[in-house]
Amino acid sequence: MRALAAFVTALAAATGAAPALADPAAGHGNSPRVNYLLHCAGCHLADGAGKPDRGIPDMRGQIGHYLRTPDGRAYLAQVPGVANSALSNREIADVLTWMVPTFSRAEAPAASPPYTEAEVAALRASVPADIPAERARVIARLNAIGLAVR
Numbered sequence: 198m199r200a201l202a203a204f205v206t207a208l209a210a211a212t213g214a215a216p217a218l219a220d221p222a223a224g225h226g227n228s229p230r231v232n233y234l235l236h237c238a239g240c241h242l243a244d245g246a247g248k249p250d251r252g253i254p255d256m257r258g259q260i261g262h263y264l265r266t267p268d269g270r271a272y273l274a275q276v277p278g279v280a281n282s283a284l285s286n287r288e289i290a291d292v293l294t295w296m297v298p299t300f301s302r303a304e305a306p307a308a309s310p311p312y313t314e315a316e317v318a319a320l321r322a323s324v325p326a327d328i329p330a331e332r333a334r335v336i337a338r339l340n341a342i343g344l345a346v347r
């Protein structure tokens with residue numbers, strides 16, 4: 198975590214963001230990228246590769262597919278790391294809108310509306326009880342429309 202904090206501070210310096218904003222306790226005012234690094238990358242790594250051998254999926258070349266169905270789009274805001282995040286609905290909306298094309302541009306629909314604060318609020322308030330089962334349903338529907346999503 199210390200290495201991550203140092204990295205984020207260096208990143209903030211490199212991008213011209215005030216280092217004081219790189220505070221893990223509050224995402225307010227941070228760019229979506231910095232919020233991702235502070236709130237998500239500890240598990241998902243900076244490049245979205247995750248740790249598949251430890252159950253953290255590789256998001257690269259994958260998560261763009263989910264925007265092709267309404268339930269897939271919803272699922273991205275309902276996984277525990279997102280739904281239970283300390284980030285606000287507005288910040289989550291901005292992180293998701295930044296994250297999908299960053300890690301999976303080729304798979305995402307060409308025109309996909311940004312996530313909105315109200316959308317994220319509604320999705321966080323209606324999280325399916327069984328997220329692994331929901332993921333399986335999302336993948337099955339994508340397969341059914343001809344996408345070879347694993």
Ligand code: HEC
Nearest residue numbers: 236237240252253254259260273276277278279282292332
């Ligand atoms: C404590 C570790 C941890 C943190 C922090 C975390 N996640 Fe996750 N994430 C996981 C795990 C584990 C999964 C696999 C599903 C599950 O078991 O919840 C996952 C699944 C996902 C998925 C679904 C990927 C797929 O292909 O099914 C997305 C999208 C995601 N996380 C985004 C985020 C975002 C965005 C954040 C930060 C706001 C975040 N996560 C924070 C551990 C984490």
